Amino acid sequence: MLRHLGQRLLTTIPTLVGVVVVTFLLTRILPGDPAAFFAGPTADPAAVEQIRVTLGLDKSLPEQFVAYVGDLLVGDLGVALSTGQPVVAEIAARLPASAELTLFGLILSVAVAVPLGILAAVRQGSWIDHLCRLLTTAGVSLPVFFTGLLFVYVFYFLLGVAPAPLGRIDLFASPPPHVTGFYLIDSLIAGDLETFRASFAQLILPGITLALFALAPIARMTRASMLSVLSSEFIRTARASGLAPGTVIVRYAFRNAMLPVITTLGMVFSFLLGANVLVEKVFAWPGIGSFAVEALIQSDYAPVQGFVLTMAILYVLLNLLIDLLYGLIDPRMRIEG
Amino acid sequence: MNRREFLASAAAVTTATALPLPWSVAFAQSRSETLLFVSENGPNNLDIHGVGTNRPGYEASWNCYDRLMSYGVKTLPDGSLSYDKDTLVPEMATEWTVAADAITFKLRQDAVFHDGTPVTAHDVKWSFDRAVTVGGFPTFQMKAGSLMEPGQFEVVDDFTFKVKILRPDSLLMPDLAVIVPAIFNSKLVKANATEADPWGLEYTKNTPAGSGAFKVEKWTPGTEVVYVRNEDWKCGPLPQLKKVIWRTIPSAGNRRALIERGDVDLSFDLPAKDVLEMAKAGKVKVASTPISNGMWSVELNVTQPPFDNKLVRQAIAYALPYGKIMDAVMYGRAKPLYGAASNVADSMEWPRPTAYTTDVEKAKALLAEAGYADGFETVISFDLGQALISEPTAVLVQESLAAIGIRSTINKVPGANWRGEIAKKTMPFMINFFSGWLDYPEYFFFWCYHGQNAVFNTMSYQNPDLDAIIDAARAAAAAGDTATYETKIKEMITLGYEEVPRIPLFQPSLEVAMQPTIDGYTYWFHRQLDYRGLKKA
Numbered sequence: 001m002l003r004h005l006g007q008r009l010l011t012t013i014p015t016l017v018g019v020v021v022v023t024f025l026l027t028r029i030l031p032g033d034p035a036a037f038f039a040g041p042t043a044d045p046a047a048v049e050q051i052r053v054t055l056g057l058d059k060s061l062p063e064q065f066v067a068y069v070g071d072l073l074v075g076d077l078g079v080a081l082s083t084g085q086p087v088v089a090e091i092a093a094r095l096p097a098s099a100e101l102t103l104f105g106l107i108l109s110v111a112v113a114v115p116l117g118i119l120a121a122v123r124q125g126s127w128i129d130h131l132c133r134l135l136t137t138a139g140v141s142l143p144v145f146f147t148g149l150l151f152v153y154v155f156y157f158l159l160g161v162a163p164a165p166l167g168r169i170d171l172f173a174s175p176p177p178h179v180t181g182f183y184l185i186d187s188l189i190a191g192d193l194e195t196f197r198a199s200f201a202q203l204i205l206p207g208i209t210l211a212l213f214a215l216a217p218i219a220r221m222t223r224a225s226m227l228s229v230l231s232s233e234f235i236r237t238a239r240a241s242g243l244a245p246g247t248v249i250v251r252y253a254f255r256n257a258m259l260p261v262i263t264t265l266g267m268v269f270s271f272l273l274g275a276n277v278l279v280e281k282v283f284a285w286p287g288i289g290s291f292a293v294e295a296l297i298q299s300d301y302a303p304v305q306g307f308v309l310t311m312a313i314l315y316v317l318l319n320l321l322i323d324l325l326y327g328l329i330d331p332r333m334r335i336e337g
Numbered sequence: 338m339n340r341r342e343f344l345a346s347a348a349a350v351t352t353a354t355a356l357p358l359p360w361s362v363a364f365a366q367s368r369s370e371t372l373l374f375v376s377e378n379g380p381n382n383l384d385i386h387g388v389g390t391n392r393p394g395y396e397a398s399w400n401c402y403d404r405l406m407s408y409g410v411k412t413l414p415d416g417s418l419s420y421d422k423d424t425l426v427p428e429m430a431t432e433w434t435v436a437a438d439a440i441t442f443k444l445r446q447d448a449v450f451h452d453g454t455p456v457t458a459h460d461v462k463w464s465f466d467r468a469v470t471v472g473g474f475p476t477f478q479m480k481a482g483s484l485m486e487p488g489q490f491e492v493v494d495d496f497t498f499k500v501k502i503l504r505p506d507s508l509l510m511p512d513l514a515v516i517v518p519a520i521f522n523s524k525l526v527k528a529n530a531t532e533a534d535p536w537g538l539e540y541t542k543n544t545p546a547g548s549g550a551f552k553v554e555k556w557t558p559g560t561e562v563v564y565v566r567n568e569d570w571k572c573g574p575l576p577q578l579k580k581v582i583w584r585t586i587p588s589a590g591n592r593r594a595l596i597e598r599g600d601v602d603l604s605f606d607l608p609a610k611d612v613l614e615m616a617k618a619g620k621v622k623v624a625s626t627p628i629s630n631g632m633w634s635v636e637l638n639v640t641q642p643p644f645d646n647k648l649v650r651q652a653i654a655y656a657l658p659y660g661k662i663m664d665a666v667m668y669g670r671a672k673p674l675y676g677a678a679s680n681v682a683d684s685m686e687w688p689r690p691t692a693y694t695t696d697v698e699k700a701k702a703l704l705a706e707a708g709y710a711d712g713f714e715t716v717i718s719f720d721l722g723q724a725l726i727s728e729p730t731a732v733l734v735q736e737s738l739a740a741i742g743i744r745s746t747i748n749k750v751p752g753a754n755w756r757g758e759i760a761k762k763t764m765p766f767m768i769n770f771f772s773g774w775l776d777y778p779e780y781f782f783f784w785c786y787h788g789q790n791a792v793f794n795t796m797s798y799q800n801p802d803l804d805a806i807i808d809a810a811r812a813a814a815a816a817g818d819t820a821t822y823e824t825k826i827k828e829m830i831t832l833g834y835e836e837v838p839r840i841p842l843f844q845p846s847l848e849v850a851m852q853p854t855i856d857g858y859t860y861w862f863h864r865q866l867d868y869r870g871l872k873k874a
């Protein structure tokens with residue numbers, strides 16, 4: 001098992017090297033001129049040139065690349081001009097915000113989509129199957145920024161039941177002491193239920209927005225996968241042997257139907273991190289996605305490179321995790337792996 | 338889950354979200370002394386001397402530092418408050434004497450920096466040396482007032498400071514009251530400077546080292562800035578607000594929802610459409626001030642035919658859909674800069690309207706006279722960073738150019754590239770905005786029309802006659818010769834408007850929405866918020 005893990009980790013190194021090279025080149029191909037942008041509204045060409053030198057942008061591409069890789073090796077991702085802070089610090093501060101939101105959305109979505117998918121497969125053609133179809137269609141066809149704005153309008157502006165969309169926590173509450181960076185967990189560790197409630201209230205609307213988006217693929221995949229398993233011979237045998245319907249569905253059918261669902265979950269997680277950008281914008285969520293987009297608009301190279309690199313590492317780890325999960329769920333995968 | 342269970346759980350979720358909000362009562366007390374306001378962007382640097390400090394960063398600098406002088410505040414005809422460009426008032430300096438070769442400032446003797454160190458003339462000298470040395474924007478802005486080298490700044494004694502005059506320049510005094518010549522705590526910054534960073538820019542980026550009315554308590558880049566009042570502030574009356582929280586809310590819709598729901602006190606720099614609707618609804622107060630020395634205009638690159646032909650430029654000036662732009666883009670919330678009786682300037686009003694109006698027949702006739710009866714092709718460029726205004730304007734302009742036979746395509750330039758693109762001076766037809774901090778027409782013309790061909794002379798317009806008039810106006814202002822100055826300014830505007838390399842469209846306004854409980858909002862030349870005069874009932 002450990003050896004398998006080690007081998008898998010080794011194969012990720014070329015991927016990461018590739019990501020470093022490609023992001024470096026891609027950001028340099030961007031047509032923007034960061035020096036001109038950051039020189040401010042009244043700068044003359046000399047001032048722009050001066051900033052170019054300060055930023056090291058006057059050097060040749062290979063020179064810039066060597067400097068970049070050198071910094072990278074000592075864990076320095078550069079400074080984000082758009083916020084003025086080191087990229088490492090920014091990412092460390094913002095990644096938990098994005099991760100908390102994404103995971104919350106994903107859990108919410110799995111909690112609804114998997115039972116819905118199973119029920120839709122078991123009772124094909126019933127009202128619950130139609131409900132599943134309706135929800136998934138709505139989920140794919142409504143863009144997240146639209147549902148996000150709609151939720152804010154209805155639940156905050158009109159009804160006043162949701163808190164103001166001002167980010168992770170209400171203005172007059174202070175964030176819990178930093179342990180994991182996840183406010184929900186940190187506030188529980190600190191035993192501060194008030195903060196837990198405040199940050200949970202902030203999470204609900206963006207969480208539901210993301211969940212709705214993720215609902216469709218998970219529910220569809222669960223339904224399809226369950227349908228194919230339910231029609232297979234071992235289920236017929238199990239039923240013929242007189243096993244309780246619950247046992248047949250949960251223990252035999254669902255466990256076998258889970259593999260494609262797990263794969264979809266991995267994909268959905270990556271979708272969600274992308275969709276996050278828009279949700280973060282709408283809810284003023286101080287996450288990593290809105291930070292990267294802001295940087296991209298301003299041709300701010302360092303954060304974009306840092307963002308892509310972080311995401312690449314995340315995906316690599318995520319894929320590893322899914323591979324390991326396969327082995328746990330289905331012993332056949334372990335032998336083949 | 339059956340239907341009943343599902344409905345029960347759905348009801349449970351709804352009740353959970355509808356729980357009473359815990360903060361509404363508990364914080365009512367602190368809220369009355371705290372200003373909570375929102376804007377689209379936050380600062381990237383708390384020091385205006387920093388590399389690439391953005392506009393919100395200017396605001397932090399303005400409120401955390403003091404300058405020798407500031408501008409007075411006047412009441413505009415509509416009852417709103419604005420800075421007064423003609424009055425300089427004491428800030429760190431209590432008095433000053435202007436001689437032919439130098440200005441001598443007497444400093445306040447009781448002022449201290451946020452860490453308790455007394456403010457002396459040595460700090461002023463060090464700060465001014467820094468501004469003219471670090472390069473980039475601060476150095477450039479100092480130069481606009483002929484403040485160019487450390488040798489100009491002299492410490493006479495601990496509380497007397499002298500600025501030597503290199504050349505007569507009427508902009509020198511006004512330039513000393515803008516954001517850049519702020520007074521830094523030189524001991525503190527020097528202690529935190531490094532060999533690679535002798536002026537301590539890295540330190541002041543995150544930690545204001547000033548003596549100003551507000552201190553930064555907490556700054557989370559991209560999210561919020563929290564200020565607390567400096568109880569020891571000596572340079573003016575103690576502000577009423579004890580705390581100011583500035584939140585960055587990227588979505589315009591949410592900023593509007595927040596102010597209309599009453600959850601925030603003030604929303605800064607709003608789109609015209611929102612302001613119009615909010616003003617109608619009447620739930621919040623709206624302050625709208627024309628941006629001084631600023632205008633949106635159509636700019637024609639005169640190095641590229643056919644725009645080298647004055648008749649073509651005038652034809653376009655008669656073809657532009659001014660009224661439509663005012664209605665559909667600005668919702669009427671801007672000052673029209675067209676349709677005057679004549680292009681001949683008869684007063685010192687600036688920005689003033691041109692004599693052009695939408696007159697398709699006249700435009701066609703002029704175009705025919707210029708030899709382009711069948712029109713021509715061109716590309717309209719604009720800055721996507723200001724797309725809210727520039728994009729619909731470009732579409733309207735494209736449509737009306739088609740009416741006189743000019744076929745055009747639209748080139749959208751991303752915000753980050755715009756400055757680089759205008760510096761190249763290759764775009765033939767631009768829709769652009771410019772405003773100057775120092776509110777003098779010759780300042781505008783010096784950057785936007787003068788043959789020195791600065792970045793903002795996007796038209797690459799070079800006319801020795803106009804240059805001579807601009808230079809004469811600056812010289813007359815420096816010499817204090819009002820009569821010549823006024824004549825030259827009028828000549829300057831008349832010639833610029835007749836030649837129309839730049840076709841003025843409108844003067845936009847800075848729009849701010851606030852709760853009825855907020856008072857004392859003042860418009861400043863830097864177009865950022867000054868917290869010092871704000872009051873909350």
